[in-house]
Amino acid sequence: xxxxxxxxxxxxxxxxxxxxxxxxxxxxxLACAGDEDxxxxxGTPTQECTAAILLCTAPVAxxxxxxxxxxxxxxIRVLEKMFHVEQVGRVDAHAVIDPSASVHETAVLxxxxxxxxxxxxxxxxxxxxxxxLYPNTQIGAxxxxxxxxxxxxxxxxxxxxxxxxxxxxxxxxxxxxxxVEIGANSTIDRAFLDETRIGxxxxxxxxxxxxxxxxxxxxxxIAAQTGLAGSVTIGDGALLGGQVGVVxxxxxxxxxxxxxxxxxxKDVDDGQTVLGTPAEPxxxxxxxxxxxxxLPDRD
Amino acid sequence: xxxxxxxxxxxxxxxxxxxxxxxxxxxxxLACAGDEDxxxxxGTPTQECTAAILLCTAPVAxxxxxxxxxxxxxxIRVLEKMFHVEQVGRVDAHAVIDPSASVHETAVLxxxxxxxxxxxxxxxxxxxxxxxLYPNTQIGAxxxxxxxxxxxxxxxxxxxxxxxxxxxxxxxxxxxxxxVEIGANSTIDRAFLDETRIGxxxxxxxxxxxxxxxxxxxxxxIAAQTGLAGSVTIGDGALLGGQVGVVxxxxxxxxxxxxxxxxxxKDVDDGQTVLGTPAEPxxxxxxxxxxxxxLPDRD
Amino acid sequence: xxxxxxxxxxxxxxxxxxxxxxxxxxxxxLACAGDEDxxxxxGTPTQECTAAILLCTAPVAxxxxxxxxxxxxxxIRVLEKMFHVEQVGRVDAHAVIDPSASVHETAVLxxxxxxxxxxxxxxxxxxxxxxxLYPNTQIGAxxxxxxxxxxxxxxxxxxxxxxxxxxxxxxxxxxxxxxVEIGANSTIDRAFLDETRIGxxxxxxxxxxxxxxxxxxxxxxIAAQTGLAGSVTIGDGALLGGQVGVVxxxxxxxxxxxxxxxxxxKDVDDGQTVLGTPAEPxxxxxxxxxxxxxLPDRD
Numbered sequence: 001x002x003x004x005x006x007x008x009x010x011x012x013x014x015x016x017x018x019x020x021x022x023x024x025x026x027x028x029x030l031a032c033a034g035d036e037d038x039x040x041x042x043g044t045p046t047q048e049c050t051a052a053i054l055l056c057t058a059p060v061a062x063x064x065x066x067x068x069x070x071x072x073x074x075x076i077r078v079l080e081k082m083f084h085v086e087q088v089g090r091v092d093a094h095a096v097i098d099p100s101a102s103v104h105e106t107a108v109l110x111x112x113x114x115x116x117x118x119x120x121x122x123x124x125x126x127x128x129x130x131x132x133l134y135p136n137t138q139i140g141a142x143x144x145x146x147x148x149x150x151x152x153x154x155x156x157x158x159x160x161x162x163x164x165x166x167x168x169x170x171x172x173x174x175x176x177x178x179x180v181e182i183g184a185n186s187t188i189d190r191a192f193l194d195e196t197r198i199g200x201x202x203x204x205x206x207x208x209x210x211x212x213x214x215x216x217x218x219x220x221x222i223a224a225q226t227g228l229a230g231s232v233t234i235g236d237g238a239l240l241g242g243q244v245g246v247v248x249x250x251x252x253x254x255x256x257x258x259x260x261x262x263x264x265x266k267d268v269d270d271g272q273t274v275l276g277t278p279a280e281p282x283x284x285x286x287x288x289x290x291x292x293x294x295l296p297d298r299d
Numbered sequence: 300x301x302x303x304x305x306x307x308x309x310x311x312x313x314x315x316x317x318x319x320x321x322x323x324x325x326x327x328x329l330a331c332a333g334d335e336d337x338x339x340x341x342g343t344p345t346q347e348c349t350a351a352i353l354l355c356t357a358p359v360a361x362x363x364x365x366x367x368x369x370x371x372x373x374x375i376r377v378l379e380k381m382f383h384v385e386q387v388g389r390v391d392a393h394a395v396i397d398p399s400a401s402v403h404e405t406a407v408l409x410x411x412x413x414x415x416x417x418x419x420x421x422x423x424x425x426x427x428x429x430x431x432l433y434p435n436t437q438i439g440a441x442x443x444x445x446x447x448x449x450x451x452x453x454x455x456x457x458x459x460x461x462x463x464x465x466x467x468x469x470x471x472x473x474x475x476x477x478x479v480e481i482g483a484n485s486t487i488d489r490a491f492l493d494e495t496r497i498g499x500x501x502x503x504x505x506x507x508x509x510x511x512x513x514x515x516x517x518x519x520x521i522a523a524q525t526g527l528a529g530s531v532t533i534g535d536g537a538l539l540g541g542q543v544g545v546v547x548x549x550x551x552x553x554x555x556x557x558x559x560x561x562x563x564x565k566d567v568d569d570g571q572t573v574l575g576t577p578a579e580p581x582x583x584x585x586x587x588x589x590x591x592x593x594l595p596d597r598d
Numbered sequence: 599x600x601x602x603x604x605x606x607x608x609x610x611x612x613x614x615x616x617x618x619x620x621x622x623x624x625x626x627x628l629a630c631a632g633d634e635d636x637x638x639x640x641g642t643p644t645q646e647c648t649a650a651i652l653l654c655t656a657p658v659a660x661x662x663x664x665x666x667x668x669x670x671x672x673x674i675r676v677l678e679k680m681f682h683v684e685q686v687g688r689v690d691a692h693a694v695i696d697p698s699a700s701v702h703e704t705a706v707l708x709x710x711x712x713x714x715x716x717x718x719x720x721x722x723x724x725x726x727x728x729x730x731l732y733p734n735t736q737i738g739a740x741x742x743x744x745x746x747x748x749x750x751x752x753x754x755x756x757x758x759x760x761x762x763x764x765x766x767x768x769x770x771x772x773x774x775x776x777x778v779e780i781g782a783n784s785t786i787d788r789a790f791l792d793e794t795r796i797g798x799x800x801x802x803x804x805x806x807x808x809x810x811x812x813x814x815x816x817x818x819x820i821a822a823q824t825g826l827a828g829s830v831t832i833g834d835g836a837l838l839g840g841q842v843g844v845v846x847x848x849x850x851x852x853x854x855x856x857x858x859x860x861x862x863x864k865d866v867d868d869g870q871t872v873l874g875t876p877a878e879p880x881x882x883x884x885x886x887x888x889x890x891x892x893l894p895d896r897d
Contacts (some may be wrong), residue, residue, distance in 0.1 A: 008390050029491075029493050031493075032492070038820060064754075074470065076465060078459055110413065111395040112710055114709045130447075132710075132728060134745070148783065150783055153726070153745055153781060153782040153804065156781060156821065159671055161513075161671055165801060168674055169678060169681055182455075183782050184431075185486050187783050193626055203457055206488070209804050221464070224508045225544075227823045229822075229858075242508075243526055245841045245858055259526075260546065261544050261562045276875075277576075280891065287894035289577060292587055295587055296586035326791065331791070372757060374762060375757055379767060382767055411694070411730075429746075447748050464853060482785070483751040484746065484783050484805075504786040505748075505787070505807050506807050523825050524807055524825045542843045559861065594889040
């Protein structure tokens with residue numbers, strides 16, 4: 001049965017069908033959905049829903065609904081099916097690849113991409129326009145590196161001498177493991193020695209800066225405009241909000257959470273949630289913020 | 300009469316001429332102006348002025364002055380006339396334009412620009428070098444998008460599942476209305492569904508990040524390195540300082556002001572001025588800052 | 599004698615040799631060094647050292663050591679010698695250079711570099727991929743400009759008028775003096791009038807934003823994601839941490855220090871160290887932070 005029928009879709013998704021059969025042509029948000037649209041709601045919709053079909057957790061009277069435990073996941077599965085494009089390996093004629101680089105035949109390199117000597121790019125990885133890989137950068141399989149991101153530029157390091165600042169040569173490299181997505185206009189610096197490493201499945205947003213010799217574990221999530229100074233280490237599954245700054249040589253534990261705009265200047269324990277500048281445990285920081293708001297009215 | 304004569308210039312500007320006629324060859328700042336230069340002062344100049352001609356609000360003894368209500372506007376009009384270049388539509392041979400994109404014949408696309416499928420670019424808009432437009436991005440008329448800016452990259456969204464993070468396909472688009480200027484190395488993400496929209500006449504500085512599904516009204520001004528998380532809405536005429544962060548789904552009212560480096564985690568009313576992290580009304584935050592400075596000396 | 603012998607290396611470095619002669623093939627960090635590696639320690643190593651040869655300040659029993667006053671400088675000298683590549687002037691075929699630009703024959707311009715009209719680039723300077731120079735930008739000798747950096751885009755300036763915001767034409771330029779290094783994806787805006795200037799030997803990290811008409815002295819160091827609003831001036835040898843914001847027209851004195859994430863809204867004296875938002879003298883700010891942490895527990 002067609003996935004464009006609510007009955008067919010319910011069957012494919014393994015969901016429960018409620019109300020009369022409907023058909024959909026396109027997808028939309030709950031707020032914008034018209035009567036030929038499929039949409040979803042993570043909870044019970046509080047606004048009038050004018051979609052043809054709603055994916056949700058509990059049926060809504062008068063609507064054609066498909067209920068599942070996770071309607072957003074169901075919706076994602078539909079999008080993946082609708083918008084799936086069989087990826088064919090392709091190096092655009094306007095990409096510039098050093099002959100010593102190794103590019104998997106299924107990788108996609110867009111116009112303006114520059115890949116310097118000794119780099120490697122794994123299967124099915126996509127480099128969007130104007131991405132730059134400095135020498136010896138290793139990109140795993142199934143990575144997506146968005147436009148304008150620069151990987152492997154020199155770490156920022158100068159040694160003070162009697163004659164002034166002397167550049168510390170940066171001879172390490174960057175390794176991006178499998179399944180990593182990196183947003184647009186981010187920068188990940190090469191190591192002084194050894195390597196800077198982004199662990200498997202990590203997700204990094206736009207305009208993030210990752211300093212030399214940082215080591216990120218698996219499935220680390222970093223929101224936009226966050227910056228890590230040199231030699232920061234981050235455990236698996238940690239989540240950093242946007243515009244966070246982390247001081248050099250700091251360790252951020254596994255499954256920890258760092259609130260947006262925090263300034264982290266000491267280690268964060270596994271599972272801990274911190275907030276503020278300098279960052280403190282979130283509960284404490286919220287009490288500080290509350291006290292601050294009352295401060296002008298004291299004595 | 301020549302605009303390079305103070306008398307001719309006063310007439311063209313509709314200003315009042317004071318002192319003997321002088322001639323100018325070039326323009327300069329008040330501080331650097333030499334005796335063949337035209338310059339301006341927004342107030343009464345407190346430094347010695349060695350320019351040939353001064354645009355100002357009240358005459359200065361011993362100088363050739365042209366007075367107007369708004370000397371800076373008068374100066375801008377001179378600059379516009381002096382530096383006006385008749386713009387001729389041109390797509391540089393080093394730009395890469397998908398055949399399905401629609402580029403107005405008067406638009407200018409510089410080297411390294413990449414325009415993907417389904418994009419449109421309006422009359423007289425300029426894309427500076429290495430700008431990237433992801434699929435279906437719409438750019439209105441009279442826009443200026445500076446070098447390295449990326450419009451339409453995927454919004455940052457992953458859905459937690461039992462098997463780990465699953466990418467939420469980003470199938471919406473970005474719409475940039477007429478008369479928008481965007482600085483260098485900024486990023487504006489495509490919507491999950493529906494659209495991310497930058498309203499008419501808005502001005503966005505360098506290294507600004509605008510998350511998926513943000514909706515900006517008309518004439519919004521955003522200074523450098525500010526970041527908006529997903530689904531932020533901003534009313535007409537709002538002004539955000541530099542390095543501001545705004546939490547997702549926050550609304551910033553019309554004609555409001557957000558001080559630099561603020562962290563906005565709740566809605567801002569129309570016309571309100573807020574400051575600090577977490578942002579508070581500016582008057583309150585200034586009292587908090589004052590109290591903070593005294594805090595170490597209390598009891 | 600070969601520099602790959604510890605005796606030969608000690609002699610070349612002018613250091614003191616301790617222990618039996620050893621030979622090295624490659625370099626590594628102290629933590630990762632294997633038995634064919636040369637490494638260094640800035641202090642006395644607290645971890646077991648398994649390197650062939652250690653550069654350090656005092657001999658370690660049982661190891662082949664070379665002692666010098668500054669082992670890191672000694673190591674840098676080795677790296678410089680090992681990784682030295684005779685730079686040959688080269689403009690990549692995928693760079694786009696306006697015919698009116700002046701490029702020194704020893705300069706290196708990578709793929710995707712765009713150099714607009716009237717620019718000049720000095721001896722031995724390197725522009726990494728996708729660097730963009732707007733018209734009239736001047737780059738001195740021995741500069742390194744990393745990938746994706748944009749120099750000379752319009753300053754962010756609009757004049758309020760009865761008809762709305764009117765763009766202030768930006769007709770000044772940017773001057774980068776000799777020996778400057780600028781990281782990846784940074785932006786340095788052209789001046790409104792006159793110039794934006796980066797002084798000799800200054801070092802600027804990734805994703806730094808420098809507004810129009812900023813004037814930086816010699817050997818200024820600015821860490822990643824810091825932003826300077828318009829017309830900021832910075833004295834020689836000042837050091838700004840990462841994610842700092844500086845309000846327009848502020849002066850930051852010679853040899854001063856600004857802590858990471860600070861918001862500087864008033865002048866900083868020569869030699870002063872400031873911290874926080876709004877920035878205060880660091881000792882004071884640390885007392886404020888300490889008091890803050892106790893605030894929730896006060897009555």
